[in-house]
Amino acid sequence: xxxxxxxxxxxxxxxxxxxxxxxxxxxxxxxxxxxxxxxxxxxxxxxxxxxxxxxxxxxxxxxxxxxxxxxxxxxxxxxxxxxxxxxxxxxxxxxxxxxxxxxxxxxxxxxxxxxxxxxxxxxxxxxxxxxxxxxxxxxxxxxxxxxxxxxxxxxxxxxxxxxxxxxxxxxxxxxxxxxxxxxxxxxxxxxxxxxxxxxxxxxxxxxxxxxxxxxxxxxxxxxxxxxxxxxxxxxxxxxxxxxxxxxxxxxxxxxxxxxxxxxxxxxxxxxxxxxxxxxxxxxxxxxxxxxxxxxxxxxxxxxxxxxxxxxxxxxxxxxxxxxxxxxxxxxxxxxxxxxxxxxxxxxxx
Numbered sequence: 001x002x003x004x005x006x007x008x009x010x011x012x013x014x015x016x017x018x019x020x021x022x023x024x025x026x027x028x029x030x031x032x033x034x035x036x037x038x039x040x041x042x043x044x045x046x047x048x049x050x051x052x053x054x055x056x057x058x059x060x061x062x063x064x065x066x067x068x069x070x071x072x073x074x075x076x077x078x079x080x081x082x083x084x085x086x087x088x089x090x091x092x093x094x095x096x097x098x099x100x101x102x103x104x105x106x107x108x109x110x111x112x113x114x115x116x117x118x119x120x121x122x123x124x125x126x127x128x129x130x131x132x133x134x135x136x137x138x139x140x141x142x143x144x145x146x147x148x149x150x151x152x153x154x155x156x157x158x159x160x161x162x163x164x165x166x167x168x169x170x171x172x173x174x175x176x177x178x179x180x181x182x183x184x185x186x187x188x189x190x191x192x193x194x195x196x197x198x199x200x201x202x203x204x205x206x207x208x209x210x211x212x213x214x215x216x217x218x219x220x221x222x223x224x225x226x227x228x229x230x231x232x233x234x235x236x237x238x239x240x241x242x243x244x245x246x247x248x249x250x251x252x253x254x255x256x257x258x259x260x261x262x263x264x265x266x267x268x269x270x271x272x273x274x275x276x277x278x279x280x281x282x283x284x285x286x287x288x289x290x291x292x293x294x295x296x297x298x299x300x301x302x303x304x305x306x307x308x309x310x311x312x313x314x315x316x317x318x319x320x321x322x323x324x325x326x327x328x329x330x331x332x333x334x335x336x337x338x339x340x341x342x343x344x345x346x347x348x349x
Contacts, residue, residue, distance in 0.1 A: 096310050106120065134153065174210040176210065185214065204253055229256055230260040232260065241264070258279070
């Protein structure tokens with residue numbers, strides 16, 4: 001056991017800086033009305049004494065917690081197995097850290113966890129929420145709305161109860177899918193299949209729509225539903241080969257699905273890309289580069305998506321703090337963002 005070391009107090013900082021306790025409080029909590037030379041003296045005293053503000057007391061003054069909840073509507077096993085989530089969390093974390101905010105990660109194993117998440121958000125522990133990987137029948141959007149927490153969503157929302165004017169960050173899933181399938185058509189492939197993602201998520205629906213934009217009235221047997229996982233890609237590829245053994249190209253809904261498809265094609269003696277060309281979506285490294293053969297895929301900037309989600313939330317908080325003004329460009333700029341995608345050509349197609 002070690003004895004606790006007394007922490008420097010607000011009064012000690014005031015004495016060192018030669019100002020009142022109230023002045024120190026205003027400087028520490030970001031208040032206005034203090035001359036710059038005085039601000040500098042207070043900051044120097046804070047640094048010399050190693051003063052750390054009491055977060056609970058600071059929250060009473062600023063009405064802020066400097067913490068943001070990140071809610072991922074997926075089971076823990078899926079989150080930690082899929083590098084997509086790691087990249088998005090890295091982008092979020094970088095942006096929050098740059099603004100001295102803490103990230104609070106909330107996962108949902110199932111419907112029983114939704115009420116727990118909603119209670120936490122409504123309890124005033126965080127200043128806002130970043131929510132992604134939602135499914136179309138997910139009650140979380142409604143629960144979050146009822147909690148009254150400022151929210152930015154990852155992915156285009158499309159739920160029945162709706163949230164007026166939701167702010168979200170997404171990639172051009174439909175456009176990226178069109179580019180991938182057009183590339184396969186340009187290679188002379190005529191039996192182009194699509195292994196979808198989970199169709200209760202808008203990203204999967206948009207990618208399927210992009211495939212259909214190019215393929216039109218293609219044989220419906222060439223579309224097989226999957227779930228964005230390698231195992232799902234394997235199952236779908238087996239089903240696809242049983243249905244349509246003459247398939248000569250596959251557009252997979254993400255890179256992990258494409259990995260599963262590649263395994264089955266090797267197992268069945270199909271050469272890639274000679275017999276069957278394969279394209280994924282995401283460009284998750286090192287997954288895409290280390291695939292056998294290296295994977296042609298549609299790149300979306302996943303880390304940037306996370307960073308932008310956090311930036312939009314923080315920008316919205318700044319607008320609320322000063323009183324949002326619709327005529328102010330800084331407030332008007334808090335709107336949804338759709339990032340472009342790029343086809344990355346490697347050996348698989």
